[in-house]
Amino acid sequence: MAPRPFWKGYLKLSLVTCPVAMMPAVSESAKVRFHTLNRATGNRVQSVYVDAETEERVDEEDEARAYERGDDDYIVIEDEDLDAVALDSTRTIDIERFVPADSIGWIWYDRAHYLTPDDPVGEEAFSVIRDAMAATGTVAISRLVLYRRERAVMLVPRDRGIVLWTLRYGDEVRDAAAYFSDLGKEQVDGALVKLVGRLIEERTVDWDPKMVEDPVQEKMLEIIAAKRKGRKPPKPAKPLPDGGGKVVSIMDALKRSLAEEKRKR
Incomplete structure (x- = not known):
């Protein structure tokens, strides 16, 4: 039985649109996980946030995200600020361009997801886009809000479906020349x-x-x-x-x- 999708939206190419569903391609549910106990009592230990100065417990409703712009100087980012970013890519994978399938190095690949049509009516449009990419040896590049950030994504045809890879940001990938340029001179x-x-x-x-x-x-x-x-x-x-x-x-x-x-x- 296939797992329930964790995201639903639309796949769009120019004027062609079809509803799609997505689920992670990998799972960590089978991993052995441990809890932290108080050895003396055998009870579970809880993690709580405390104020760094007053050492008093901070309630969940008082927790806030913040960006540090200097020593002990922060800008608070509210949920409305995050929701205002890239709204168009929250529920629509709008294909912007295509690139040769072998032109994106593996180091840019981040997380894999399975993308499938979400209703029989849209399956034909989904299949046409998938088969056209396979026939031309290309992959699609778009943007999508996942895990609370807008990300570049790559759509790769595979079997009867599409694998959607989130791609790493440009500042996350280090230049290999800094490490390999001095090698191979002998x-x-x-x-x-x-x-x-x-x-x-x-x-x-x-x-x-x-x-x-x-x-x-x-x-x-x-x-x-x-x-x-x-x-x-x-x-x-x-x-x-x-x-x-x-x-x-x-x-x-x-x-x-x-x-x-x-x-x-």
Whole structure:
């Protein structure tokens, strides 16, 4: 059963409009979550805000957002101020332009969402926009208010639906040249590259979601199950051996690695 959408609105391209629904493409509901307890009483601990000067508790209705413009100097931002920003993009994904699908680097991708038509009448318009993007190898760029901020979004056709990615802001992405510009000035030995290529071939397999399973999560569930039944939790895993030995020859290390791969296979 598909989860209920957390956002409903309209997808618009020029004079073509259709109602759509959106839900996050990822979920954290299956993660093991902990509560903080008072060890002495076993009761839950609550988080409360206190005034930094008076040390008195601040009630929720007295909490306010503020922008710091100097030391101990703030501008209070009210809900009306936030609601007044980008009202047109609150409920409408108005496609402004299209760009080649491979022109946006992965580093700009933020959060993924599934976008679907919200009624049978609008499904044809939705499908036409989706199929036209797929046929032209393009993705759509628009803006949308999500998570209380207007964000640039990218619409990518996928299967029978569309994946909507929120994109990072320009000031959030650091210039890679600041980190990589001094690398690669030395000539790389072609023979070493070929050996690594062979090693890559030995280890290349088809993608499987099991590759990104969380072993820590699985261990925590085992510990919780053992404690629930009154048993002792599993013993801690032995620390991995230190692999920090000095490599005298990269060529020798690669040859040994290839021999080891063949032995395993």
